[in-house]
Structures are given as structure tokens and as C-alpha cells.
Amino acid sequence: MSVIVKRLLRALGSVLPQNGPKALHEPEFAGNEWAYTKECIDSGWVSSAGKFVDEFEARLARYTGARCAVAVVNGTAALEIAIRLAGARSGEEVIVPALTFVATANAVVHCGALPHFVDSDRATLGLDAQALQAHLGRVAECSGGAWRNRFNGRRLAAIVPMHALGHPADMAAILEVAARYALPVVEDAAESLGSSLGGRHTGTFGLAGTLSFNGNKVVTTGGGGAILSNDEALARHARHLTTTAKQAHPWRFIHDEVGYNYRLPNINAALGCAQMERLPDMLARKRRLAHAYRAQFADAPGIHFIDEPVGSVSNFWLNAVRLDIEDIEERDQIIGALVAGGYHCRPLWTLMHRLPMFRECSRAPLTVAERLEVSVIKLPSSAKLVQN
Amino acid sequence: MSVIVKRLLRALGSVLPQNGPKALHEPEFAGNEWAYTKECIDSGWVSSAGKFVDEFEARLARYTGARCAVAVVNGTAALEIAIRLAGARSGEEVIVPALTFVATANAVVHCGALPHFVDSDRATLGLDAQALQAHLGRVAECSGGAWRNRFNGRRLAAIVPMHALGHPADMAAILEVAARYALPVVEDAAESLGSSLGGRHTGTFGLAGTLSFNGNKVVTTGGGGAILSNDEALARHARHLTTTAKQAHPWRFIHDEVGYNYRLPNINAALGCAQMERLPDMLARKRRLAHAYRAQFADAPGIHFIDEPVGSVSNFWLNAVRLDIEDIEERDQIIGALVAGGYHCRPLWTLMHRLPMFRECSRAPLTVAERLEVSVIKLPSSAKLVQN
Numbered sequence: 070m071s072v073i074v075k076r077l078l079r080a081l082g083s084v085l086p087q088n089g090p091k092a093l094h095e096p097e098f099a100g101n102e103w104a105y106t107k108e109c110i111d112s113g114w115v116s117s118a119g120k121f122v123d124e125f126e127a128r129l130a131r132y133t134g135a136r137c138a139v140a141v142v143n144g145t146a147a148l149e150i151a152i153r154l155a156g157a158r159s160g161e162e163v164i165v166p167a168l169t170f171v172a173t174a175n176a177v178v179h180c181g182a183l184p185h186f187v188d189s190d191r192a193t194l195g196l197d198a199q200a201l202q203a204h205l206g207r208v209a210e211c212s213g214g215a216w217r218n219r220f221n222g223r224r225l226a227a228i229v230p231m232h233a234l235g236h237p238a239d240m241a242a243i244l245e246v247a248a249r250y251a252l253p254v255v256e257d258a259a260e261s262l263g264s265s266l267g268g269r270h271t272g273t274f275g276l277a278g279t280l281s282f283n284g285n286k287v288v289t290t291g292g293g294g295a296i297l298s299n300d301e302a303l304a305r306h307a308r309h310l311t312t313t314a315k316q317a318h319p320w321r322f323i324h325d326e327v328g329y330n331y332r333l334p335n336i337n338a339a340l341g342c343a344q345m346e347r348l349p350d351m352l353a354r355k356r357r358l359a360h361a362y363r364a365q366f367a368d369a370p371g372i373h374f375i376d377e378p379v380g381s382v383s384n385f386w387l388n389a390v391r392l393d394i395e396d397i398e399e400r401d402q403i404i405g406a407l408v409a410g411g412y413h414c415r416p417l418w419t420l421m422h423r424l425p426m427f428r429e430c431s432r433a434p435l436t437v438a439e440r441l442e443v444s445v446i447k448l449p450s451s452a453k454l455v456q457n
Numbered sequence: 458m459s460v461i462v463k464r465l466l467r468a469l470g471s472v473l474p475q476n477g478p479k480a481l482h483e484p485e486f487a488g489n490e491w492a493y494t495k496e497c498i499d500s501g502w503v504s505s506a507g508k509f510v511d512e513f514e515a516r517l518a519r520y521t522g523a524r525c526a527v528a529v530v531n532g533t534a535a536l537e538i539a540i541r542l543a544g545a546r547s548g549e550e551v552i553v554p555a556l557t558f559v560a561t562a563n564a565v566v567h568c569g570a571l572p573h574f575v576d577s578d579r580a581t582l583g584l585d586a587q588a589l590q591a592h593l594g595r596v597a598e599c600s601g602g603a604w605r606n607r608f609n610g611r612r613l614a615a616i617v618p619m620h621a622l623g624h625p626a627d628m629a630a631i632l633e634v635a636a637r638y639a640l641p642v643v644e645d646a647a648e649s650l651g652s653s654l655g656g657r658h659t660g661t662f663g664l665a666g667t668l669s670f671n672g673n674k675v676v677t678t679g680g681g682g683a684i685l686s687n688d689e690a691l692a693r694h695a696r697h698l699t700t701t702a703k704q705a706h707p708w709r710f711i712h713d714e715v716g717y718n719y720r721l722p723n724i725n726a727a728l729g730c731a732q733m734e735r736l737p738d739m740l741a742r743k744r745r746l747a748h749a750y751r752a753q754f755a756d757a758p759g760i761h762f763i764d765e766p767v768g769s770v771s772n773f774w775l776n777a778v779r780l781d782i783e784d785i786e787e788r789d790q791i792i793g794a795l796v797a798g799g800y801h802c803r804p805l806w807t808l809m810h811r812l813p814m815f816r817e818c819s820r821a822p823l824t825v826a827e828r829l830e831v832s833v834i835k836l837p838s839s840a841k842l843v844q845n
Binding site for chain 2: 095096097098102103106107110111113114115116117118142143144145146170171172175178179181283284285289290291292313314315319320321322323324325326327328329330332333334335336337340401404408414415416418419424425426
């Protein structure tokens with residue numbers, strides 16, 4: 070057993086409870102989840118209309134500070150609609166980090182556009198504004214009133230940073246670069262409910278932001294997502310598009326554009342309302358878990374705890390360490406040993422440009438992302454691993 | 458008040474209970490809905506994995522006789538995936554009835570294809586096989602190994618009949634025409650859970666079929682849908698595509714094609730399992746309601762009850778009457794009077810080719826669909842309107 074595995078096992082054993090599963094991230098239902106779900110079933114309103122959907126949207130808006138929140142079936146759907154409303158059209162390119170969950174790139178393709186991959190920042194794990202600026206300086210040219218990829222003529226439609234593992238990307242710098250190229254920014258905040266920068270919640274910096282409430286997230290609705298925006302017209306359009314683009318009428322079926330069946334069902338929203346009430350407590354416990362990990366790895370040679378970036382508050386959705394290792398086989402041996410020890414540790418995602426369907430997509434040099442891919446390991450991070 | 462309105466009000470007053478709302482279709486939760494939902498929440502498995510999703514799929518397959526059932530977030534998603542797996546690609550045309558809910562045509566567009574509208578049968582309200590045959594005789598030509606629309610060169614990719622209001626379309630005749638043009642058939646059975654033809658459940662005749670469990674359907678999961686198929690490879694592919702196309706691996710994230718986040722959450726499937734247990738009883742009561750309507754309208758001049766087609770069993774999802782009227786203003790006056798009387802009656806859908814986004818799509822003569830659009834009125838049809 071390697072020295073690094075021994076150190077990791079010792080730290081995990083010290084931080085986590087001795088008994089019970091050590092999943093990467095499990096939901097916790099300790100509040101009004103039953104009560105609201107039962108109320109929802111008793112009311113008969115379990116589907117696309119009902120008070121819990123409206124209430125869940127109101128709670129999300131209040132919590133994040135976004136002017137509007139539109140609840141939808143999942144984070145991928147939220148991102149697809151937000152990217153579409155940012156103006157991305159068939160055959161255009163949307164800039165996304167190569168280091169992300171596949172949904173970010175899939176959502177771009179679902180709009181008919183193509184992802185264009187850029188590098189990530191070693192500290193935040195998010196899109197690297199410096200690298201983005203350098204890359205756009207090489208590939209972007211303004212022609213016909215639009216910024217285009219000079220190598221294939223495709224219009225650059227938007228930039229989609231993603232707040233990886235819950236840590237905020239450097240939005241100030243990203244927005245500055247985006248402004249230079251007149252590109253709208255849609256934040257993929259699927260992992261970062263509860264994370265903020267300078268007191269402002271992730272997902273509220275760009276034209277729109279999107280959340281996910283999948284079962285592995287801080288807050289879950291079974292499956293669910295939301296679009297955040299301070300632009301009321303955009304949010305109204307998002308709500309219209311996600312409810313089959315049906316015009317209001319007492320009985321006529323008039324749909325005025327190609328729409329989607331993406332509205333979050335009321336029963337899932339009922340779960341979400343209860344989860345939002347528990348969010349501050351869950352975040353506090355996740356923060357204590359992160360502090361415990363940080364302390365364990367403070368002077369562990371070869372192991373670097375991935376901390377919240379300076380100036381930001383992270384939800385510490387998934388705690389992770391960066392190891393001084395060089396290749397994917399070594400990473401997988403370490404993960405295998407940790408899993409064998411009962412700890413559900415995981416790598417980051419396979420970089421998007423390595424996946425067969427995205428191999429031909431445009432991309433910047435991805436040096437940092439490639440190093441992060443082989444060296445980062447995610448650690449068990451459920452709030453339920455820390456008791457009050 | 459017109460004679461026809463008086464007759465309709467008298468019939469509705471006679472068939473329906475005096476008290477309580479007379480919605481078009483409301484869900485009924487009288488079984489294990491709460492028990493299973495609670496069990497699901499207690500287990501912690503509310504999201505994309507869990508025993509209720511597997512169980513719900515098994516129950517759907519058993520009930521419909523389909524070899525495979527794949528549960529997804531809604532009927533539109535089910536149809537999009539099924540049409541895609543039938544081979545429809547960007548720029549191709551998919552034949553759908555003009556008389557359908559907008560989701561049928563939207564799902565085609567979500568695949569990148571274009572709907573091509575055909576006429577409906579006055580008796581079944583479903584796609585008219587004779588009219589389809591005549592239309593394909595005029596517009597289809599075989600070139601380059603594929604049947605194409607001779608007027609624009611687009612490949613004809615599939616035929617999507619829809620079992621309107623729950624009444625089975627004439628699948629034998631439709632399959633015969635489809636075979637002549639080598640076109641795969643995907644059945645939109647969103648409205649017809651419980652409906653069969655010659656003992657065979659709707660949605661199991663073509664390459665694949667799709668169900669919806671929206672709140673207004675016979676059985677609801679809040680939001681939900683399913684793909685039915687007897688083709689195990691197709692069902693396997695559908696399951697793969699709807700779960701982000703992720704390959705099985707203990708921890709690596711390898712996705713081998715552009716996938717979707719379309720898996721039905723476990724909590725919605727829990728509701729669905731309970732609803733499936735109640736389905737036979739709900740169908741029996743809906744049938745009694747249909748019999749009562751039929752008797753009321755048996756000798757009402759100018760009012761024709763839309764009955765289950767010969768050789769089929771309908772779930773009578775929505776009871777409806779065809780009136781001897783000629784224009785949409787008259788229809789709307791009648792509906793207005795019925796709604797004012799407390800009965801949530803509704804028209805059929807606006808024909809697809811009238812909606813702005815589909816106005817330029819290819820279409821056959823739509824004479825029957827146009828007459829049905831102005832003359833059919835849907836009546837309150839919830840199972841809960843009939844007590845045991």
C-alpha cells in the first residue's frame with residue numbers, strides 16, 4: 070500500500086464516523102419532506118400546477134437573491150433552456166470548460182449548438198478567465214456583427230462557466246472577458262446551491278444561471294432543476310418555453326413556438342420546499358466536514374485539500390484533494406484502495422474532449438484540466454456524515 | 458340558449474354527480490400512493506436509482522404485454538427518444554396527425570426533424586390509414602434507397618400515429634401502409650394506457666410506443682412517461698440514452714454518445730406503482746361513465762357520442778361528443794355555456810398546421826381533421842366522478 074493511500078485512509082478514518090456507509094453524497098430527509106409530500110398527494114395536485122412549485126420558486130429566488138427562479142425537471146433541461154434563451158442556435162459554438170459533468174456539453178448539443186472547450190483554473194477547478202482571454206485572442210474574430218471562430222466561421226454564442234464541486238469560478242474575471250467579446254454568460258450552478266462570491270449567489274452573475282436538485286446534490290427534489298435570472302422577460306420566456314409554450318386561454322390550445330415539457334411536477338417541488346428549509350443546517354454541517362478534512366490534510370505531503378477560493382463561500386458540495394501524481398492508472402489504484410476500504414471516493418469527470426461524441430469539437434489547450442483530471446479525488450461529503 | 462346546449466347540460470346533469478367539481482380529468486389517490494412515497498423517502502432513494510423505478514417498469518411491461526418498458530420524465534421525452542431510435546435525423550420528416558396534442562409534433566422537432574401532417578379518421582380520431590396511403594402515393598418517392606418527400610427531397614423517417622382521447626387508431630391498416638413504404642412506426646400512446654386492439658395493448662404494435670403519466674392522464678406519476686418496445690436492443694439503447702449514455706464502471710465517467718437526463722425519479726415511480734394497482738378499478742369506473750354518456754346521447758339529435766372503435770377496447774380517457782356544427786365560434790359558444798354551468802368541457806386541440814411554428818411544414822389534405830376540430834367537445838371524464 071502506497072504512502073499516499075495510507076495517509077488518505079488515516080484521514081478518512083479520522084474525519085468520518087466509524088459506522089455506516091460513506092457514500093460520496095447522499096440526501097438527508099430530516100424535515101418536512103413527508104408532511105409536504107403527503108399534503109401534495111392529498112390535494113390531488115401532484116403534476117405541473119400546484120402551490121409547491123410556486124412556493125419552491127419563491128424560496129429559490131429569496132435564497133439566491135435572483136429576481137426570478139423557474140423550476141424545471143432537471144439541471145440539464147434548465148441549462149438547455151437558458152443557453153437557448155442566451156441566443157445559441159444550430160451550428161453555433163458555446164464555450165464550456167472541458168472539465169465538467171457531461172450535462173454541460175449535452176445541453177449545448179440539445180440546443181443544436183456545439184461545445185467549444187476551454188481550460189480550467191487549478192485553484193477554483195472552474196473556467197480559467199486568463200486562459201479564456203488568451204484563447205479568444207487567438208480564435209475569435211468579429212465579422213458580420215458577430216464574434217466567430219475564425220477557423221470554422223461558426224458564431225460564438227455564449228460562455229457557460231461551471232462552479233465545479235460547488236466552488237465558485239472567478240465570475241468577475243470571466244464576465245470581463247465575456248464583455249470584451251459581447252458574449253452572454255450562462256452559469257452552470259448545478260453543484261453550487263449555497264455558494265457565493267462577494268456575498269452574491271452563484272448563478273446570479275450572468276444573463277441566467279441554472280441549478281440541479283438531482284439526488285446527489287445538496288438539496289434534492291428526486292429530479293429537478295431551476296433557471297435563475299434577474300431578467301424578468303427572460304424568466305417569463307423560460308416559463309413559457311418549459312410549459313409547452315401554451316398561451317393563456319380558458320380552453321383553447323394555442324402554442325406559439327416549439328416548446329418543452331420541462332415543468333417541475335408539484336410533488337417534486339413539495340420535497341424541494343422541505344429541503345430548502347434544511348439547507349442552512351446542511352451547509353453548516355458540510356462546512357464542518359470540510360474544516361475537518363482541511364485540518365487532516367494541512368501538512369500531508371503530496372495531498373492538497375481543494376479549498377474554497379479566496380473571496381468566496383463554497384457549499385463544499387464535494388470535498389476533494391489534489392494529489393502529487395502524474396497518471397490515471399495511479400489515480401485509479403488509489404481510488405480502488407479507498408473504495409476497498411469502504412470510502413466511496415471518485416475521480417473528477419473524464420474531460421469532455423476525450424468522449425467520443427465531442428472529440429471533433431473546437432478546443433483550447435487544456436493543460437491544467439488534464440492535470441486536474443488525473444490528480445483530483447473526490448471524498449465522501451454528505452451532510453449526514455456530520456451530526457449536530 | 459341553443460337546443461344543443463340544453464341537451465348537453467341535461468345529459469351532463471344526469472350523468473355526473475350533483476356536487477363537487479366537474480374537471481375534465483383529475484387524478485385519484487385511493488391506494489398505496491402515500492405508503493410507497495413514504496417508503497421511498499425513508500429509503501433515501503428518491504432520485505434516478507431505486508427499486509420503484511424498476512418495479513414500475515416491470516408493472517408497465519406486465520400490464521401492456523410489451524417485452525420492455527423504460528420509465529422517463531414525461532411522455533414528450535419518451536416520444537423524442539423513441540422517434541430518434543426509429544432513425545429520424547436532422548432535416549428529415551416524420552409523419553404525424555395534424556389532430557394531436559402539441560407534444561407529438563414538438564418531439565419530432567426535438568429530434569431535429571420536421572413534422573409532416575396527415576389527416577385523421579372520423580370514427581377513431583386517429584391517423585387515417587386510407588388517407589395516409591393516398592397521400593404517400595402522391596408525395597413519396599424511393600430514391601437513394603430511401604423513401605423521400607418528392608417535393609422537397611427530405612427523407613421520410615417514421616410514422617407516429619396517436620391514440621386520441623384513448624381510442625385506438627386502426628393499427629393494422631396503418632402498419633400495412635407503413636410496411637409498403639418501409640417506414641418504422643412509433644405509437645404515441647400517451648392517452649391510451651388501458652386501451653387495446655384485438656387484445657393487444659396500444660403502444661405495442663410498432664417499433665416502439667410511448668406512454669404519459671402527466672397529472673391529467675388515467676394514471677399519474679406527477680410527471681412521467683415510458684417507452685414500450687418488444688425490441689430488447691432498442692429498449693436497452695433507450696435506457697442508455699435516457700441516463701446520460703454513461704457506461705457501467707465503478708467510478709469512471711465515460712459517456713459514449715450525446716445522452717439525456719430523462720430517467721424517471723424514484724419518488725415519481727413510487728406514485729406510479731401505487732397508481733398501477735388502482736388502474737383496473739379506475740378503468741372500470743371510466744367505462745361505466747362512458748356507458749352513461751353513450752345512453753344519454755343515443756337519441757340526441759345533432760350529438761354523436763365518440764365511442765370506442767369496433768374491435769378495440771378504449772380506456773375512455775376523455776369522453777367526447779361530435780356535434781352537428783360547422784364553425785369554431787359556435788363551438789366556443791357551446792363550450793362557454795357548459796363551462797359557465799360548472800362543467801369543464803374542452804375542444805380538441807388546435808390543428809398542428811395552424812400553429813405558427815408548424816405553418817410551413819408539409820401536409821396532406823386535412824378535411825376530416827378540420828371538421829373534427831370545430832365539432833368535437835370533450836366532457837368531464839375522471840374516474841372519481843363514478844363511485845364504486
